[in-house]
């Protein structure tokens with residue numbers, strides 16, 4: 001039987017450092033990391049276990065926990081698909097400093113960062129990141145493989161579709177919906193629904209030229 005607090009990480013760069021410190025603060029220990037290649041900089045002295053596509057991950061990990069430590073949404077989505085195919089043991093990582101409502105529903109491989117607030121009746125899909133100091137107010141619905149960057153505020157009943165990225169310090173007005181595969185620039189304010197994928201920024205947001213949308 002494996003140590004129930006032992007975690008294998010996938011990815012070891014800047015976002016992984018944040019994940020590692022939340023894991024340590026929450027009483028986990030890290031068994032090692034998988035990545036394309038061994039990193040030159042290894043600030044947490046983690047053993048390198050190989051590239052996940054080139055080694056027998058299942059026989060290394062066995063029934064220990066796994067976690068995706070990659071900030072980029074598409075790569076994280078592929079990792080979670082890989083976890084599902086191998087039937088690896090996923091979990092939700094909530095930094096101990098976060099404040100999460102008992103009525104919030106959060107799916108596996110999602111990270112809730114330092115000082116985040118998740119309020120009543122919110123739902124967050126799998127493989128998402130709710131980064132440092134963000135506020136997810138009541139009844140928000142956040143999809144899979146989403147990244148809400150630090151300091152963002154989603155007012156009540158906001159919806160964010162799968163694989164969208166909400167830049168740091170963005171404010172999204174209550175009852176607003178953002179579809180899948182949208183990128184919102186840092187410091188933006190969203191006051192109307194966004195129904196087409198693409199890049200948007202500003203206050204209020206406008207679509208970045210050259211995105212091929214009619215919006």
Ligand SMILES: CC(=O)SCCNC(=O)CCNC(=O)[C@H](O)C(C)(C)COP(=O)(O)OP(=O)(O)OC[C@H]1O[C@@H](n2cnc3c(N)ncnc32)[C@H](O)[C@@H]1OP(=O)(O)O
Pocket residue numbers: 131149150166167168183184185186187188199200201202
């Ligand atoms: C822990 C972490 O670090 S999590 C990551 C947090 N990071 C972020 O939140 C950053 C989010 N990314 C951004 O804001 C980016 O600027 C993007 C995605 C909106 C646009 O990036 P790019 O497509 O590379 O655009 P680019 O940098 O070429 O800028 C294009 C124009 O838009 C302007 N612009 C870019 N971003 C913004 C923004 N957030 N708000 C207002 N204007 C912006 C630029 O000044 C530039 O204007 P110009 O054409 O007059 O010179």
